Amino acid sequence: MADNGAGSAVTLTRKDFSSDQEVRWCPGCGDYSVLTAVQLLMPELGIPPENFVFVSGIGCSSRFPYYMNTYGIHSIHGRAPSLATGIAIARPDLNVWVITGDGDALSIGGNHLIHALRRNVNMTILLFNNQIYGLTKGQYSPTSELGKVTKSSPFGSLDYPFNPVSLALGAEASFVARTHDMDRKHMQAVFKRAHEHQGSAFVEIYQNCNVFNDGAFEQILSKEARPRMLIELHHGEPIRFGADHELGVALNEKGEATIVNVADVGEDKLLVHDEHRDDPTLAFALSRLADQPTVPTPVGVFRDVHRPTYEGEVQRQLVAAQERQGPGDLKELIGAAPVWEVS
Amino acid sequence: MADNGAGSAVTLTRKDFSSDQEVRWCPGCGDYSVLTAVQLLMPELGIPPENFVFVSGIGCSSRFPYYMNTYGIHSIHGRAPSLATGIAIARPDLNVWVITGDGDALSIGGNHLIHALRRNVNMTILLFNNQIYGLTKGQYSPTSELGKVTKSSPFGSLDYPFNPVSLALGAEASFVARTHDMDRKHMQAVFKRAHEHQGSAFVEIYQNCNVFNDGAFEQILSKEARPRMLIELHHGEPIRFGADHELGVALNEKGEATIVNVADVGEDKLLVHDEHRDDPTLAFALSRLADQPTVPTPVGVFRDVHRPTYEGEVQRQLVAAQERQGPGDLKELIGAAPVWEVS
Amino acid sequence: MTAETTTTSSRRPEALDRVVIRFAGDSGDGMQLVGDRFTDVSATFGNDLATLPNYPAEIRAPAGTIAGVSSFQVHIADFDILTPGDVPNLLVAMNPAALKANLHDLSPGSSIIVNTDAFEARNLEKAGYAANPIEDGTLAAFRVYTVPMTSMTLEAAKESGAKPRDAERSKNFFALGLIAWMYTRPVAPIVEWIQERFAKNDMVRNANLAAFKAGYHFGETAELFDHPYEVQAAQLPPGKYRNISGNVALAYGLIAAAQQAKLPVLYASYPITPASDILHELSKHKNFGVRTIQAEDEIAAAGIAIGGSFAGHLGVTATSGPGVDLKSEAIGLALSLELPLVLVDVQRGGPSTGLPTKTEQADLLLAMYGRHGEAPLPIVAASTPSTCFDAAFEAVRIAVKYRTPVILLTDGYLANGAEPWRFPEIDALADISTPFATELNHEGEFWPYLRDPETLARPWAIPGTPKLMHRVGGLEKQDGTGNVNYDPDNHELMVKLRAAKVARVAADIPPVEVDDEVGATVLVLGWGSTWGPIKAAVRRVRGGGRKVAHAHLTHLNPFPSNLGEVLARYDKVLVPEMNLGQLSRLVRAEYLVDAQTLSKVQGLPFRAAEIEAKIVEMIDG
Amino acid sequence: MTAETTTTSSRRPEALDRVVIRFAGDSGDGMQLVGDRFTDVSATFGNDLATLPNYPAEIRAPAGTIAGVSSFQVHIADFDILTPGDVPNLLVAMNPAALKANLHDLSPGSSIIVNTDAFEARNLEKAGYAANPIEDGTLAAFRVYTVPMTSMTLEAAKESGAKPRDAERSKNFFALGLIAWMYTRPVAPIVEWIQERFAKNDMVRNANLAAFKAGYHFGETAELFDHPYEVQAAQLPPGKYRNISGNVALAYGLIAAAQQAKLPVLYASYPITPASDILHELSKHKNFGVRTIQAEDEIAAAGIAIGGSFAGHLGVTATSGPGVDLKSEAIGLALSLELPLVLVDVQRGGPSTGLPTKTEQADLLLAMYGRHGEAPLPIVAASTPSTCFDAAFEAVRIAVKYRTPVILLTDGYLANGAEPWRFPEIDALADISTPFATELNHEGEFWPYLRDPETLARPWAIPGTPKLMHRVGGLEKQDGTGNVNYDPDNHELMVKLRAAKVARVAADIPPVEVDDEVGATVLVLGWGSTWGPIKAAVRRVRGGGRKVAHAHLTHLNPFPSNLGEVLARYDKVLVPEMNLGQLSRLVRAEYLVDAQTLSKVQGLPFRAAEIEAKIVEMIDG
Numbered sequence A, B: 001m002a003d004n005g006a007g008s009a010v011t012l013t014r015k016d017f018s019s020d021q022e023v024r025w026c027p028g029c030g031d032y033s034v035l036t037a038v039q040l041l042m043p044e045l046g047i048p049p050e051n052f053v054f055v056s057g058i059g060c061s062s063r064f065p066y067y068m069n070t071y072g073i074h075s076i077h078g079r080a081p082s083l084a085t086g087i088a089i090a091r092p093d094l095n096v097w098v099i100t101g102d103g104d105a106l107s108i109g110g111n112h113l114i115h116a117l118r119r120n121v122n123m124t125i126l127l128f129n130n131q132i133y134g135l136t137k138g139q140y141s142p143t144s145e146l147g148k149v150t151k152s153s154p155f156g157s158l159d160y161p162f163n164p165v166s167l168a169l170g171a172e173a174s175f176v177a178r179t180h181d182m183d184r185k186h187m188q189a190v191f192k193r194a195h196e197h198q199g200s201a202f203v204e205i206y207q208n209c210n211v212f213n214d215g216a217f218e219q220i221l222s223k224e225a226r227p228r229m230l231i232e233l234h235h236g237e238p239i240r241f242g243a244d245h246e247l248g249v250a251l252n253e254k255g256e257a258t259i260v261n262v263a264d265v266g267e268d269k270l271l272v273h274d275e276h277r278d279d280p281t282l283a284f285a286l287s288r289l290a291d292q293p294t295v296p297t298p299v300g301v302f303r304d305v306h307r308p309t310y311e312g313e314v315q316r317q318l319v320a321a322q323e324r325q326g327p328g329d330l331k332e333l334i335g336a337a338p339v340w341e342v343s
Numbered sequence C, D: 001m002t003a004e005t006t007t008t009s010s011r012r013p014e015a016l017d018r019v020v021i022r023f024a025g026d027s028g029d030g031m032q033l034v035g036d037r038f039t040d041v042s043a044t045f046g047n048d049l050a051t052l053p054n055y056p057a058e059i060r061a062p063a064g065t066i067a068g069v070s071s072f073q074v075h076i077a078d079f080d081i082l083t084p085g086d087v088p089n090l091l092v093a094m095n096p097a098a099l100k101a102n103l104h105d106l107s108p109g110s111s112i113i114v115n116t117d118a119f120e121a122r123n124l125e126k127a128g129y130a131a132n133p134i135e136d137g138t139l140a141a142f143r144v145y146t147v148p149m150t151s152m153t154l155e156a157a158k159e160s161g162a163k164p165r166d167a168e169r170s171k172n173f174f175a176l177g178l179i180a181w182m183y184t185r186p187v188a189p190i191v192e193w194i195q196e197r198f199a200k201n202d203m204v205r206n207a208n209l210a211a212f213k214a215g216y217h218f219g220e221t222a223e224l225f226d227h228p229y230e231v232q233a234a235q236l237p238p239g240k241y242r243n244i245s246g247n248v249a250l251a252y253g254l255i256a257a258a259q260q261a262k263l264p265v266l267y268a269s270y271p272i273t274p275a276s277d278i279l280h281e282l283s284k285h286k287n288f289g290v291r292t293i294q295a296e297d298e299i300a301a302a303g304i305a306i307g308g309s310f311a312g313h314l315g316v317t318a319t320s321g322p323g324v325d326l327k328s329e330a331i332g333l334a335l336s337l338e339l340p341l342v343l344v345d346v347q348r349g350g351p352s353t354g355l356p357t358k359t360e361q362a363d364l365l366l367a368m369y370g371r372h373g374e375a376p377l378p379i380v381a382a383s384t385p386s387t388c389f390d391a392a393f394e395a396v397r398i399a400v401k402y403r404t405p406v407i408l409l410t411d412g413y414l415a416n417g418a419e420p421w422r423f424p425e426i427d428a429l430a431d432i433s434t435p436f437a438t439e440l441n442h443e444g445e446f447w448p449y450l451r452d453p454e455t456l457a458r459p460w461a462i463p464g465t466p467k468l469m470h471r472v473g474g475l476e477k478q479d480g481t482g483n484v485n486y487d488p489d490n491h492e493l494m495v496k497l498r499a500a501k502v503a504r505v506a507a508d509i510p511p512v513e514v515d516d517e518v519g520a521t522v523l524v525l526g527w528g529s530t531w532g533p534i535k536a537a538v539r540r541v542r543g544g545g546r547k548v549a550h551a552h553l554t555h556l557n558p559f560p561s562n563l564g565e566v567l568a569r570y571d572k573v574l575v576p577e578m579n580l581g582q583l584s585r586l587v588r589a590e591y592l593v594d595a596q597t598l599s600k601v602q603g604l605p606f607r608a609a610e611i612e613a614k615i616v617e618m619i620d621g
């Protein structure tokens, strides 16, 4: 999402973006660190608080807008992308952020999400994926792993989960990224990129719910695991990871992305990440490396391509119509049909 | 979707699957040929009509169930996959077919579609894609090309279209195929494969709406164009097309699927189609060859992998529970809490 | 045919004060098209008129069958009329199915023109006729004119070069030509229209023109018809007129209201019959700054409109019954956010998918109560096609002033029906704008729920306004601060405030007017599109020497403040409704008045005669 | 502590007939848990009881704040009681916020036990206390017991090896121990429960046990309390009892009804407070053949349930207000398909997201009218937690017999509240099964809308049945054949048939019973969870020497056939409702009776005293 607000003369601080409402998440919830990351990033963007609108659905994560000293709507379950679409179309001058959860965005709100993505409405979408329904106290979500035992699945869930990155790519998203609640710097870098992107920017955030799904990402996000379990994507660079960058990603002869030992294949054979490729297949291939956060998982920007924004095109048609027909004249409009007078 | 009905002793004919209702589509509509294909295929499946349920939403195409002499529900707009899910779970012995349109399935019904696909509920989904809203007389749909002039977009539509095959793949579909209304044989072969698939089988059908979107597929489906514009996929075979099979699909050095002259690259370099690959990336790559039916377009089965069906798993849990706890005993259930008696 | 020859006829026309004509044919026969032409030319000619299109839900139901019949009824008169007419004076039947489907609506003595070419075995069978009704005495009670329209059309179109299969499709213009002659319609505008509309296709244009002229000349030359008729221009109240359908009037009303509210329209909608034409119409007027968005579904459409309103636009969404169901939750949110919003419900036959192309009034209680919790909102209804303009304007006025979603009810009959519209002087339209909040409003803070003491509306502070950053949401909030709040007393306060805000609208709307006669004991209370037939029935009852009063509601919630007092004045109250008695239930609950329902749920408007009979029964009984 | 020492106390208990205790603390303090324990042990002991849990919508609102307070009220008695009690006799306040949030509900003379350890500067400030209320005279009107619960818990838990931060979390069990002593509760079951529940974590188990015992012993040894109290077992009607909450009773009711209907339950739902526990409960009982599906949203849940019913299962879906909004369109389809379906609405505070964890009755009119078109369906409501079983059974009975969706209304109070339940003899439950159609029914054809002349229900022919293949849909269909049909008269017929089918249920339900006194002039009419407080109020009014009658509705649509006659018997009718007067509007419209509303919309049940006062005012005034 682009910086299109007026730059502010005074320097802004985190405080300028923090509301006076007490934060109501469980102690230890991953939501806190996302909030911090966003509040710390905001002043850097050089846009005054009044030019942001945070729109959320319903869920623990969706309380987020209350804590931002910006404009905000805590809407209804799953519908945030539609409200955000209305705001963005009405006011291309604003910066619209959508805050949503794995239930909010992918269960009840799945349709609005995929349509916002294909339309490329200018909004930054942060999906707090804790693989659980937090607010309703612990049912499995569309990202929960198969067999998960929860209140609503005492014998294990049967629903094959979505891979949010794959889904977004299948829905023609122009910007797709993933980050996690354990690394504020990484979050900020990704959020900033998302904000700068013209169009809908989709960011999946792995977020720990320490009350109902504690440790869901432990296998990849513990300090100790991160080097060998997180595959950081950098545009234009060969994809490498591991404590000593000893591992990498390469395409095998079938064209599938696979994990390799760099020593075995040679650095040349590594896949060079390309965010800007028109064809989303590469990004899709990377998204399939990890269906669940238990194996090496790519984080960072999967895809970032340019496409006209929806509201930009709306605006273009309005301007063109005015140029063609002149500004609307009600009398003329009504009188455009045959008119007769009775006196 | 599997044959799990009892074989019928008498030989069935098309008539056994045709209802007495007059077919109410515009003369020349592509829906007729799909209906014919289905009615002709049915007797071949060896399942009596009473073991089929056709469920549809709302749209021209969704009138389909009325013409089938099977059980059927013409439900509400976009919701057919959910009704079908209920039927399939209640009655794994039935064969459930969903009939839907590009508006029904991808606009209002997008969420139910992607969830049915990820859950792998046993149903055969036929999406009649005419790139238009037929029944409501011609508004653009989620598959209409950018810039399309319709009643609701007099200056051209601004909505970047879905690629239904990509979307289905991003939604974890286990079976994805495409066919078209000009080739009954091809339709029948694909429908049969879809029916045989265990789980949700997604079939996109290019269907001409000769009243509101005539010729949408002309560029690839005219008799003359087909050889060089349709890329027929066959499992295990190198992907070739063209009047003299002179063209093919190969991966370029970036791993993108591209059209090549076989003579230029040599047959060895051609992509060998593999429907059964666990990783959906290859199928996804193929789906990106054509975003609109104006360039060479793959048809046939993109993906067909095995995954447990949802209702199979539901059944498994029921059986396991009965084995573990014995059949439900109401008295025992109610008495499981501390009980006291007042006399 | 020159312009001169077209307006005179060689035989003297007989003057009529009114005539009701019904064109009926197959869905593919273009009956709506010729109906529209006849209407437009009559409107410009100066008749008063009303129309009733009627067509199947299928795009094209099977040709030749009863299910596939499409008809268009138009009532023209030299005085002000109120309905499309109970009984057609003339039926034009293009095929046997059209005859069969419409015959039972005629009275003995009505005229019928049949296209004899279509009365062959296959068509007769499709229509379910064992014998040819033209020949077997079925039509004995009527004046029947048999005209081989198809063959005469083919003959006439020969020169156009069109192939017979195509030329045959011009037969509706033959019929139009014939009827134009019969009722002495000006021909030039029709010819011009054909020329313009089919400008891109010479062959079609020429075939249609030739057919039209052939029909006209046939009337003139054939011995079949004694003489043509004439319906003079009506003496309507002075003013500028144009013909308009309800959906177009509604679209114009939104544009006008938005202009007077100084807000851009942000219209989000998902297509649905019979509301789609509002989207189609609005999408043409981007030069007014109107943004139209075709959403992925009705819920998204409501959400987009809410977002638009939050951002300072006039959020509007329109749909029909199924879509209203779906939008319920979002409308509840708008109500809780206390933002302006207009939801248009173009009612159609229900429940469920029901009768998508037919009219009904059965969503009133849904509009009142179709949201969980205590969720009241104002409801406005249009009563004729052209008053859709006024109703839209009024809905916007209330929404903006009170910061509330408003439901605007019309129906399929209003949406597609047309009538002459004496349109308002644009410059005289009221200013209904409201200022956005720009300043802190409470001790150095901004309180988003600090209410205007008169209207109880909260400040509307739009994003981009410095210092007024605030968050709103669907959770209960503290009055004043707007902060999330679960306090029991605050909740009750807010529930009552939201109700009070809607109730206050009553002081801001005109009292209901009663078309009264001294001594009337029966009051007919109506709302929405029953206006025409009720008014016509009342005229007839009075013509018969009885006294009756009529009151018609534009505001369904809150009711006008004098309604209780008005109801109390009469011994009996009759409420004709195209439902099972919905307004009736509201009135009974509110005023404990024994309002009686006259119900018609057939997908068709009332006939004046039906209401007349009931009124007479109540007066005499 | 051994079992022996636990049931006796060294000081003589004083007998009480009833006591109302409220546990209040931070959301994280485990108040619901100890409330439940106290309830269960009192139930098994034989008291009559009623409970009222009350907690914030946030998972864990900020610790120490008013917003974060969670409370659990339990009323135990030696006679049959009706409500969780108006005014607590004892408040247990674990921190200042808990004190502040609850203090205004006490009467002078009530007792308060405060955890003094929590009354330090930071907590006082968070609660908004400028000074310590224990010391500044704020509590002068009450009997205050100050107990340093936290430190005593820490002390007691030392041996468990738990770290102080963890051990501190056992303080709720200290409070439970103390209260158990105060009211002479049997201790063994609580000890056992702790041992079982925390079996997997020795440290936690031991800490909780130690805290519980320490609390108990503190009561016994501290000089603070004169003596314990005793509330004897109640003399309830003979039968077998267990304690049960509304949501569990409802789940059992569905299982029982399905068994008696010989249908498997297919339950599809999307989680939502306060309905989720029905899903949780049902998902445990797969051995009954119960299929539970967590759908992607409420619309899908309704769709899945409809599919299930079409396929021959008992389709059920449950939700709360926002979900009912969303399901409207699908319920309209079920109604048009004429298939059995039960939609449970566990009502919560609205509109919009409202007060998700609070109770309300404001969805009645939504249940009646919340679908487009004329779309009537039967409505049943439960009146106490345990009658959720009966109401579920009745809803299923009607749905299956009449092939119609039925809405079952409960609310947050019923869902989470608990009471002793005299459960029925399973073998005595009625057979409510209906045969599926298996044969052609009309001249060698199968007509899916050929109705049973008595119930007007259509045949239920399920897929897989040879020869009965048929198609149903939401478009209007011809009565009998079920074929799509747009005929005006058929539509009216179908609209009336659908209404008549629902109306016929009236002949199939018991007349409303009146708890009457000769000479009463005021009738209190209630529905749903107001049963308890109304009954209690009526008792009090009668205790005060006045006469009053009470009638309570289980069937809201159609009304019992004698209701009109009952209403006519009284001079005045009072309808207490947790809304702005919804039943009241229905009754006024139906019977033209001037029913008066006593409204409370605070997210909390009525107190008996509130209703009593209004009744007295009406009798005397």
Ligand SMILES: Cc1ncc(C[n+]2csc(CCOP(=O)(O)OP(=O)(O)O)c2C)c(N)n1
Pocket: A058, A059, A060, A061, A062, A077, A100, A101, A102, A103, A104, A105, A128, A130, A132, A133, A134, A135, A136, A141, D270, D271, D272, D273, D298, D322, D323, D326, D353
């Ligand atoms: C229409 C509707 N249905 C259901 C709910 C209940 N509900 C609230 S939040 C939620 C899911 C929350 O999960 P998620 O989006 O993952 O957010 P989290 O709490 O985990 O951050 C549900 C089911 C609701 N508020 N509204």
Ligand SMILES: Cc1ncc(C[n+]2csc(CCOP(=O)(O)OP(=O)(O)O)c2C)c(N)n1
Pocket: B058, B059, B060, B061, B062, B077, B100, B101, B102, B103, B104, B105, B128, B130, B132, B133, B134, B135, B136, B141, C270, C271, C272, C273, C298, C322, C323, C326, C353
């Ligand atoms: C809830 C609801 N919204 C809108 C409609 C109107 N409607 C009926 S079909 C349709 C779209 C049809 O398009 P598609 O699914 O592509 O089917 P087609 O007619 O092209 O076969 C729409 C918008 C409806 N019936 N119900």
Ligand code: SF4
Pocket: A024, A025, A026, A028, A029, A030, A031, A060, A061, A130, A134, A135, A208, A209, A210, A211, A212, D059, D060
């Ligand atoms: S329940 Fe989970 S997601 Fe919600 S606030 Fe608590 S820790 Fe965070």
Ligand code: SF4
Pocket: B024, B025, B026, B028, B029, B030, B031, B060, B061, B130, B134, B135, B208, B209, B210, B211, B212, C059, C060
């Ligand atoms: S409108 Fe188009 S899709 Fe619909 S029946 Fe006619 S040709 Fe077919």
Ligand SMILES: [Mg+2]
Pocket: A059, A101, A102, A103, A128, A129, A130, A131, A132, A133, A134, A141
């Ligand atoms: Mg979540």
Ligand SMILES: [Mg+2]
Pocket: B059, B101, B102, B103, B128, B129, B130, B131, B132, B133, B134, B141
């Ligand atoms: Mg379509």
